[in-house]
Each structure stands twice: as C-alpha cells, then as structure tokens.
Amino acid sequence: MLKLHFAPNSRAGRIVWLLEELGLDYELNRMDFHPKDLKSEEHRARHPLGRVPVLEDGDVSIFESGAIVEYVLARHTDGALKPAVDAPEFPEYLQWFHYCEGMVMPPINTIVVHTLILPEDRRDATVLGQAQRLLGKAVAPVNEALEGREYLVGDFTAADIMLGHSLFMANRLGQVSEEQTNLLEYVDRIQNRPAFQTAIST
Numbered sequence: 001m002l003k004l005h006f007a008p009n010s011r012a013g014r015i016v017w018l019l020e021e022l023g024l025d026y027e028l029n030r031m032d033f034h035p036k037d038l039k040s041e042e043h044r045a046r047h048p049l050g051r052v053p054v055l056e057d058g059d060v061s062i063f064e065s066g067a068i069v070e071y072v073l074a075r076h077t078d079g080a081l082k083p084a085v086d087a088p089e090f091p092e093y094l095q096w097f098h099y100c101e102g103m104v105m106p107p108i109n110t111i112v113v114h115t116l117i118l119p120e121d122r123r124d125a126t127v128l129g130q131a132q133r134l135l136g137k138a139v140a141p142v143n144e145a146l147e148g149r150e151y152l153v154g155d156f157t158a159a160d161i162m163l164g165h166s167l168f169m170a171n172r173l174g175q176v177s178e179e180q181t182n183l184l185e186y187v188d189r190i191q192n193r194p195a196f197q198t199a200i201s202t
C-alpha cells in the first residue's frame, strides 16, 4: 500500500490529487505543517530537509513532488495522465511539468516567506516586490499557452497537477491579474475537479 507523508496547504496536496485522479489506494500520514512534526527525527529520516511530500511504496521511499508523480505514473499506471513518448504533445508536457518547480515555485516560496511565514519585522518589501514581478513574468507565458485549450497540452495530464497546483497557489496569493483570463478560467476548471477538491480539503 502506498503511504503518503502529508501536511495540509503544501505541495503534498499534489500527490493526494494525483492518487485520487488515478483511484489508487493509499494511506495518509497527516502531519501538522509545523517544525515539531516536519523537523522531527522520525520525519528527517524520510526527508533530509524535513519537508513534504514523501511517498513510501514497500521498500521505496521517495521525496520531491515531481519525482513522486513520475514514479507513481511509471510504476502504478499503464501510461495514464501523460502523452505517449512519441506523441506531439510529449515535449510540451515535460516542459510545463518541470516549469512548475523550476520557474513558478521559487518566487511563490519567496512571497509566502515574506507575507506569511516571517515575523512582520523581518519581512522585506524589496525582496517581496522582486518575487511578485518574477512570478508575474513566469505565469504570463502559461496564460498564452492556455489560449483555446482546456488544459496545458489539451487533455488533462500530470503537468496540470504540477503546474496547475502552483497556479492555484499563485491565484490564492493574489498574483494572477484580472486580464489573465485564460489562467483564471484554468484555475476554476481545476478547482472543479473532484480529485482536486479532495486534495485541498484533506
């Protein structure tokens, strides 16, 4: 049985979303998003930085949300939620899948740190402004790519789970503008998926 080490309001939601979309059975270790759980000796043995998500599958223990998604697709599906390697959509699928952690999450992390995590006297308005501008630049091409499409490469894929989750976060942080209608409609579409709703309320 798959076991997901999870904390609410985190990237671990991506893995719940994935497992729900695939209808796979899993057990959840629900921790608090707090150092007492995440930085415990027990959890650091699973993840050297004390972060989530971590997935266990028998003898396998794996961290990094993108790696976990690829692992589950490779070992627990028969080609679900991704285009075939020789399909024309495959390169774009890979591109948006990795654009999430590569380009969109770094400024989101900074915004979260300088609006929610640090005590007010340690928040830096210059750093925050830079991250907001960077995030604005990072999401603009996604808005363009979504023109005329329901999902990033047409059909719903795991790239939507990765990048869609980060766009949902960007929107929640107020970083998607009213003119970016493709992004707003896309985030709405994602939020209407039952598996996403389960992930967000877990």
Ligand SMILES: N[C@@H](CCC(=O)N[C@@H](CS)C(=O)NCC(=O)O)C(=O)O
Residues within 6 Å of the ligand: 009, 010, 011, 012, 038, 050, 051, 052, 053, 063, 064, 065, 066, 101
């Ligand atoms: N690139 C990693 C990032 C993991 C990560 O930073 N997770 C956050 C939650 S979204 C975390 O566990 N933070 C706890 C902490 O920094 O103490 C992934 O995609 O899994």
